[in-house]
Amino acid sequence: MATFSSLTIRRPDDWHVHLRDGAMLATVLPFTASHFGRAVIMPNLVPPVRRAAEAAAYRSRVMAALPHGLDFHPLMTCYLTDETDPDDLVEGHRSGAFFAAKLYPANATTNSQFGVTDLERLNRVLEAMEFAGMPLLIHGEVTDPAVDIFDREAVFIDRVLAPIRRRFDRLRITLEHITTEDGAAFVTAAGDATGATVTPHHLSFSRNAMFHSGFRPHFYCLPVAKREKHRLALRAAVTSGHPRFFLGTDSAPHLRSAKESACGCAGLFCAPTALAAYARVFAEENALDKFEAFASENGARFYGLPLNADRITLIAEDTEVAEDVPVPGLGTLHPFLGGTRIPWRVDGRRVPAGRA
Ligand SMILES: NC(=O)N[C@@H](CC(=O)O)C(=O)O
Numbered sequence: 001m002a003t004f005s006s007l008t009i010r011r012p013d014d015w016h017v018h019l020r021d022g023a024m025l026a027t028v029l030p031f032t033a034s035h036f037g038r039a040v041i042m043p044n045l046v047p048p049v050r051r052a053a054e055a056a057a058y059r060s061r062v063m064a065a066l067p068h069g070l071d072f073h074p075l076m077t078c079y080l081t082d083e084t085d086p087d088d089l090v091e092g093h094r095s096g097a098f099f100a101a102k103l104y105p106a107n108a109t110t111n112s113q114f115g116v117t118d119l120e121r122l123n124r125v126l127e128a129m130e131f132a133g134m135p136l137l138i139h140g141e142v143t144d145p146a147v148d149i150f151d152r153e154a155v156f157i158d159r160v161l162a163p164i165r166r167r168f169d170r171l172r173i174t175l176e177h178i179t180t181e182d183g184a185a186f187v188t189a190a191g192d193a194t195g196a197t198v199t200p201h202h203l204s205f206s207r208n209a210m211f212h213s214g215f216r217p218h219f220y221c222l223p224v225a226k227r228e229k230h231r232l233a234l235r236a237a238v239t240s241g242h243p244r245f246f247l248g249t250d251s252a253p254h255l256r257s258a259k260e261s262a263c264g265c266a267g268l269f270c271a272p273t274a275l276a277a278y279a280r281v282f283a284e285e286n287a288l289d290k291f292e293a294f295a296s297e298n299g300a301r302f303y304g305l306p307l308n309a310d311r312i313t314l315i316a317e318d319t320e321v322a323e324d325v326p327v328p329g330l331g332t333l334h335p336f337l338g339g340t341r342i343p344w345r346v347d348g349r350r351v352p353a354g355r356a
């Protein structure tokens, strides 16, 4: 395996992140904004971001929380509900308020209780989005309680995604945070209008991690991690160089107190360590030459956006990750890989455009 002491790549983008609001937003945003040029901001606040004006207001709060000197571009999303008006939605896209729309099947994940209960009712919305060139981002899990939780992504692909894909063949669809070989295979076989984000955590551990000598709530997220063969399929997909798999951290902060609870919240706060964790995966797979495309090119190309001009450097250096990140007035967050040592860190310096 080739060894690298450092790796300089075009600045990456995070195509799926939860920034929350208020004190949590102020705490987590600097981790994302110091590494990534753009990020797709998930709309699952309470109440959710459903209207263009709400997205504009949320975007202003994000910009107000941004540390001085960081050049960061939030791309806002609309939370689809049974009531979404197709004209409002595409007008929000046309005006630039909404980058994309997010489909949460009702009750599939954190704050999805306002989500879509009947996909049939979404047909006019999807038709309008397809016509307008507005991307659809999907949390791909069925909510049918009769379906085993580890099968919910694969069943969603068969029952819901495949029919949508066939019916709206030009709609740009991103299957978010894929966790299965079924997800990877679907995206590979689908045409150019279908992509997927892959998280650092689903590339790093299987479901065993949740049960390692006791229950480990900090490894619990949705879709839940699957068996090892699925993790290996995801690693093969992202390191293959296939252009429709791209970086989306799904950093989803919940306070330690909310995770370490009788009913713990789903989601990992991976923003601080995501890039280092991805780099470790690509290094372990002897595929660091494919890392830049995955992190910094495939997503932008899929969405028809320009590539970032400036660069970022990762240094291969054994680095300790803090156990906790304090959220003033609220508690602490335990970041993904907190309390462990990882073999990469991101150089804090910004490398301007044109210099490698
Ligand atoms: N991934 C998660 O486990 N949780 C996310 C929601 C989501 O992305 O499904 C959250 O908002 O906490």
Ligand SMILES: [Zn+2]
Pocket (backbone or CB within 6 Å): 109, 139, 176, 177, 222, 223
């Ligand atoms: Zn999700």
Ligand SMILES: [Zn+2]
Pocket (backbone or CB within 6 Å): 016, 017, 018, 042, 250, 252
């Ligand atoms: Zn998410």
